[in-house]
Amino acid sequence: MATSADHPLAACATEMDFDLDLNSINIVDLDFREDTLYFIETVKQEFSKLDKRCVILRNTKNRVLVILKDGKMAVFEEMRDSEIKDNAPRTQFIIQHYKETMPKGLAVAISVRTEKKIYTLSCKNKKLHFKEGTAPDKIDGKEQDVLFYQEGIPGHNDKMQFKSFLYPEYYLACKENKGRFKLILKKGCQDEEGSTRFLVQNCTKTDS
Known part of the structure; x- marks a missing residue:
């Protein structure tokens, strides 16, 4: 299984920008067959479930991400190791890895299993929220709102x-609002505070 270390992407990586001088390109006359064109037109990006891991997520100030009791919002809080364990499973997030038909990076979904329900992080319509349900086993056009590139x-x-897979200019980030540090979706990832950078620590699930 590939890890993030296998994908040494630069910070604030964006989609490739092909700014080419067309006059400098040698045009090669290729004999495309109809079945080749059919394949190019019909191939779709699909994601199939691979392995997953349990993680603790922290922001650059070492605050720990924890999902609130309503299951719809996550905030960063200062916690000792014992408090992280005491607040499990709300501090234990599941990063689900996916295999792509046309690999562009390390595709993942982020879920959390609370005492009663499972929620998966979504950025549908550029609005970040946890929706009820597990990360899909296969994604082939629908539910791409749960996908992120790690x-x-x-x-x-x-x-x-x-x-975000759907919105490549947007990143998960930490933002302070009225004394609370919330998990948000932020356009761009360049700032002095490093709001889009997270410490990812492996953990062992303590809930059944």
């Missing part, structure tokens, strides 16, 4: 960024 940060092996 990107490594050069020089920081333990820190990651999560870019």
Whole structure:
């Protein structure tokens, strides 16, 4: 299984920008067959479920991400190791890895199993929320709102960024609002505070 270290993406990685001088390109006359064109037109990006891991997520100030009791919002709070364990399973997030038909990065979904329900993080319509239900086994056009690309940060092996699949300019981030540090969807990932950078620590599920 590939890990984020296998995908050394630069911080704030974006889709490739092909700005080419067409006059400098040598045009090659290729004999495309009809079945080849049919394949190109019909191939679709699909995601199939691979392995998963339990993680604790922290922001750059070492605050721990915890989902609230309503299951719809997550905030970062200062916690000792004992408090992280005491607040499980709300501090234990599941990163589900996916295999792509046309690999572009490390595709993941982020879920959490609370005492009664499972929620999966969604950025539908650029609005971040946890929706009830597990991460899909297969994604072939629907439910792409739960997909993110987990990107490594050069020089920081333990820190990651999560870019929305549907909205490549948007990243998961931490934002302070009235004394609370909320998990949000933020356009761009360049700021002095490093709001889009997260420490990802492996953990062992303590709930049944």
